[in-house]
Amino acid sequence: MPAQDESTARRQIAEVAREIYGRKLSGASDGNLSVRLTDGHFATTPTGVHKGRMRPEDVVIVDAAGRTLGPGKPSSELALHLAAYQARPDVHAVIHGHPPMAIAYELAGGHLSEVLVSEVVFACGIIATAPYSRPTTQQVPDVLAPFLRCYDVILMERHGSVTLGPDLDTALVRLDALEHTALIYCTVKMMGGAQPIAPHEVDQLFAIAKPQPPPYRQPGAPCPSPEPQPPVDERLIQAVLAALGNR
Numbered sequence: 001m002p003a004q005d006e007s008t009a010r011r012q013i014a015e016v017a018r019e020i021y022g023r024k025l026s027g028a029s030d031g032n033l034s035v036r037l038t039d040g041h042f043a044t045t046p047t048g049v050h051k052g053r054m055r056p057e058d059v060v061i062v063d064a065a066g067r068t069l070g071p072g073k074p075s076s077e078l079a080l081h082l083a084a085y086q087a088r089p090d091v092h093a094v095i096h097g098h099p100p101m102a103i104a105y106e107l108a109g110g111h112l113s114e115v116l117v118s119e120v121v122f123a124c125g126i127i128a129t130a131p132y133s134r135p136t137t138q139q140v141p142d143v144l145a146p147f148l149r150c151y152d153v154i155l156m157e158r159h160g161s162v163t164l165g166p167d168l169d170t171a172l173v174r175l176d177a178l179e180h181t182a183l184i185y186c187t188v189k190m191m192g193g194a195q196p197i198a199p200h201e202v203d204q205l206f207a208i209a210k211p212q213p214p215p216y217r218q219p220g221a222p223c224p225s226p227e228p229q230p231p232v233d234e235r236l237i238q239a240v241l242a243a244l245g246n247r
């Protein structure tokens with residue numbers, strides 16, 4: 001799917017912003033969307049406009065350096081969007097959302113990278129969770145950069161989500177699939193939990209869903225783990241050091 005012309009992008013962003021708000025995938029002032037334009041610029045949601053009332057004329061146009069071209073002020077996470085486009089030539093649309101069930105599941109210690117249902121592989125691939133970064137700061141694109149290179153659906157620890165796509169519809173479908181998956185996972189956890197699908201069967205699902213290696217993965221550049229590494233237990237380190245000292 002090629003990049004969009006400006007008027008189509010304005011209309012699509014306004015439509016999808018209203019849909020995201022209507023389906024409670026973000027709060028009124030939360031989250032942001034963008035689309036890559038044919039002229040190399042980007043269309044994105046403005047800051048401070050209610051997502052449920054977004055109009056095509058509210059959409060802001062920026063260049064690749066984030067400079068605003070024309071009226072309006074872009075959203076506060078614009079750097080995250082630009083980092084995604086820089087990392088992924090195949091990506092033409094980015095949605096940053098605040099999907100409540102996905103965030104709740106992550107906060108409760110759940111791992112959305114686990115494959116409990118087959119459909120998640122087809123809709124999302126691996127759902128990765130990136131470590132915490134402070135919203136609206138340069139930390140966000142810095143922390144997210146290696147994840148953007150490797151995954152299409154990323155949960156941002158204690159914050160929200162990023163879904164990428166060749167077009168805005170695909171990025172929206174992935175956001176919807178993330179939240180739907182989290183709803184199933186939260187529910188099954190409350191009912192006592194479930195075993196993940198066996199690894200060899202997950203491999204088969206990926207072979208069907210994504211038979212070609214993703215073109216954006218650079219050879220020799222390993223992908224980060226889809227789950228944040230557990231914090232190192234300081235007491236364990238002290239116990240090991242004490243044991244070594246006693247030898």
Ligand SMILES: [Zn+2]
Nearest residue numbers: 031135159160
């Ligand atoms: Zn956010």
